[in-house]
Amino acid sequence: MEEFRYTYARLCKDNHVEPQECVLSYLKRLSVLFIQGNNIRGSGVEAVGKMLRHNHTIASVCLEWNAFGMLDNSFAMFCDGVGSNDALQALDLRNNQISHDGAVELAAALKRNHTLRALDLRWNSVGLLGGRAILEMLKTNKTICRLELAGNNIPGDILKSIDLALSQNEDRALLNDDHKSKLTVMAKHMKQIEHDKKLEISELMDTIDKQEDLMRRSKRSTTTKVDQLQNALEERKATFNSLAAKLAMTESELALTEQKVNDGNMLIAKLKQELTIKVSEHQEEIRRDHEERAKLEAKLYKELSEAHDKNIQLETKVEDLDRKCRMQQEQIFELKEQITHLQAEMKLKGSHFDDRIQQEKSRHRDEMKEAEQLRHKEVARVRQESEETETTLRERIQRLEMSRLELEEDISRLKNSNMVEKIQHEEQLSLAKQKIQADEENRYRQMEEKLRVSMTLKDEVQSRCNQQSSTISELQSKVSSLVLELENAKKRVEEANEQLAEKNSISLSEVGKVRIELNQTVNKLEAERKLQTELREKLGDSDRKMSEQLLRHREILEEKETEIESLKRRLKAREAEVNNIREEEMQRAQVLQMAVMNYVGKVPQSVDK
Template identity: 45%
Template sequence: MDEFRRLYLQLCKDHDTEPQESVLQQVKELGSSPKHGPSRLDLSTISLHVDTCAVLGKALSTDRSFSEIRLADCMLNEEGAKLLLHGLCSNTMVKNLDLKGNNLRGVGAESIGKLLKFNKSLRSVCLEWNSLGMFASSFTILCEGLGANHTLTVLDLRNNQITHDEAAEIAAALRKNETLRTLDLRWNNVGIVGGRELLSSLQQNRTLTKMELSGNNVPADTIKAIEQALSTNADRILLTSEYQDRTRMLTNEIDSIRKDRSMQVSDLLDRIDQQNENMSKTQRSSAHKIGRLQEALEERKSSFNSLAAKLKMTEAALALAEQKSHDLGELLTKSRQENNQSQVHHQAELMKEKEDRNAAEAKMRKDLGGVHDRNLQLESKVDELERRNRALQDQVFELKETVAHLNAQIKVTNTQSDERQQREQQKHKDAMKDAEHLRQQEVSRVRLEAEETERVLKDRIQKMEMHRMELEEEISRHKSSLVSEKSKYEEQMQQAKTRIKHDQQQRVTQLEERLRMEQMSKEELQNHSDHQSAQVTELQTKHTGAVMEIEGLKRKIEEINQELAGKNAEKMTAVEKVRLELNQQASKLEAEKLTNTELNERLEKVEKQLRDQNHRHREERRDLETEVTSLREQVRMKDAEINRIRDDEAQRARMLQSAINNYVGGATGGRS
């Protein structure tokens, strides 16, 4: 309201006119009211001069604040009304206009006609207590505007000096107008002819439902005929509104049914797609699990093969140790033979010394010194052989310990692999059971289990690889230790050989120096030789014990090989079990495929049901169309009945007109 007030003041300033205090007061009162939205501009009983009307017309041409304007009894002159109504032609907010009691005539009627022609928002116009019917040409322009209007529903033309000619113009406008519902023509001078024109216009106008004609000298039967026509129009409008409402409802129902059907179909398709996706995911996850299990089996096979290779390598090392022990045994036999040969040679020398004792004491002394040196050399050799035998026994014991350690490790790895396999089998069985029971509801859980199993398998694979690396490192350490020991033994053998040679040379020199002293120690030599023979027997017994121990080691190695064969057989049985489980999984997958086929069959059934529902929907639509056609037929029959009633009324009107004409003719003839 303040904006309208400022606009009004600005336009008054632009036109060099003084704003009317009464108008400003009224606008100010509207601005102080607490109402929101479009309001009412009431300038009734305020005398408006021409400049004020021009300013108000320009202000109202672009205003969107007022939906109702009251200008009753404002004493508007023709020029002021023209300027005011010209501004309202471009207004798009005003719905109700009251111009009662302003004595509008020719120019005002023309302005009202232009307003009705160009304004697109007016719904109700009150023109009571004016003189619009005084100039026929101006009223014709008003009626032309009424015929071209498509928004007006209420028109009040009371007390406007309308005669039968202007009533004929109104009738012509009503033939063109399709929106007017109420027309008030009370207290005019329409007369009989005007009433007939209005009655004839109602034959074409089908929207007018109320017309007031009291105080117009219109016959009662014409008024009755007009009322009947108006009632038929009201019935028609009611029927058409009901028909439109019903058609609107039916179309809304049909659209809702279509939407529901489309939503159901889309939901079914989404469910089918989701189930297919779930099935594909389960198949992919099961295939992935099977591949992981096969990879784990292959890795276990490779680990078992590596263990078998390690066992072969240990057997080869044991064979090398046996070979070394055999070589040492040959060395012992050679030493014994040398000892025996030395003993025989010594005995021979003793015999020669007995025979030649008196002849060559010096020679005997030399021979006895050599024998003594050789005995010492043999003793050193025997000591060395004993040390070597002990070293070989220590090596054999260490080899036994390594073999026992390897067997324990193999047993531990086998038990761990069996336990892991059992755990994996149990987990796989549990996962398959869960997948069977919760296949549609717990897909996310299956995914989590798959991820957990993948992580567990990865951890196990890493652990197996670490264990394999540790075993390989242990084997490499054993190999390096064996190689180092072999090199040490060879170096020791070479050193022993060099020492023996050096000792032999030294002892030869010592024997040559001690030959002279041997004659005095013959008995001691004999006792010492007996002692040496006892020691040789002991060495023989020790050698036989070492051979028995080596044979025991061989038997143990054979037992280990048998155990490995049993483990391989168990591994093959485990592989067969895994194959059986894979076959069971394949059968389960086939069962899932069968369930998929059943789901497809259900989908086909659902589609068939949808087709049946569509068929029923079409039949219902046909029924509705038949019902609509029947309603249209009923409307057509009522229209025909209404036309018949109109024809009857028209015929009655013609009969009344002929009777009136005859009466008027008889009266004029009697006067003449």
């Protein structure tokens, strides 16, 4: 055909005409060639052989009523081209004067050809030797299904053996076509399954992306909450700093009052009893505060230790749940592997049985004419049983896959919910721990500062009392000396009374100022007590919240444990079903094997009979 296309192009070029693309494309894809009745011989036969060697599109060639077999050398080249062609399916060589040598060459070439299916050699001179060569060729060539040999002086027994070989080739071709059709159907089914799996994978990826988005949002919300808590802590620190500044101011004011007290030692002597009473009351209050603080610290430490133990127990339970989920995932993967192994074993057994049946058919074709009806019935029954078993197994495998997918979805949902709840609980616990630690540190600092202030106040009051006692002793000595001088100073008393009245008014004003300052300090102490009561209430609320959260965690963990137990039961039921299916499959495979072995044993017995 390349030569024809080349000659067509050369003629168009000589005549100054553009070659038509449709003609060139037709010459490229030509599949049928008729060259009958042209008396082709010699070089023409060689040209046709070269064309067949290099052509890959022609499927049918009709060469009847020519003289291809006149020259052995040219016909040998033609046979070589036929043997090396990989597209030819039908060849017509009727009435071409082919001798037994040409038939031998053609048979040798057809041993290399695996595409030719129909060959017509009627009305030639093949003879006995050519018939034997063709019969030997059919032992190796399994693709030729139709061979016409009328009018070739071939003996009847050789023709019968050739017909038997052709019938075997026909059966083999039918089986190959059936196998190819089944392969195409299975390939389509596998493509559909791959497409479905890709869709499922895409859906899983979408769900994973959504979960990642939710996790990011939750992280953002937690970061905002942490920032808010940090701002609140900074505000509290600022308030504590302001309180410290106020305490410094009060200390400076106390220093000023000390200076005033040193100036009014005479007035403090009169107020000594009141101060001693107030100091004793203040000491008792401080002692009570110390006791209450010690009790609160012990209680808080106990609650913290209990909360820590409970958190450890919850973490151990969560780890056990994760371990159980991993074990379930491993069991699911083992089930998947077992299902794949079962499918592979079924496919291997099916292919093995098909190969055995084909071998038995090809081996005993000559001996099965008498028992052909029985064989057809047995093959039909075996095929029906195999098809029924295949359908039942496919349905059960589909059911198992559906149940496996459902279990995987349940496990993934439970795992995701467990992970989310675990993260939330861990975040809540960490936040609660941080809050409790910060509150405890702040309270501890406040209590330490208050204790330090109270101790400093106590030391200052004691120093003042010592100073006052020393001044009192000095004053008593002075009074004793003055008592002696009073008699001599009665005249001066009247003058001093006026001065004392003026000093009394001044001292009364100063005493009022001191009382106002003491009232202010008492109010501050009451405000601090209120703060302590509020902090105690907050601690009680936090304890209640912690207990409620722990109860919720316990309930959630109990629910998860019940769900895990139900899933274990389902898995055990599925495993029992899988084991039953395996046993049934093994029994059916044994039954099929026994049937095939019985059938194979009966066939040679019937042939021997």
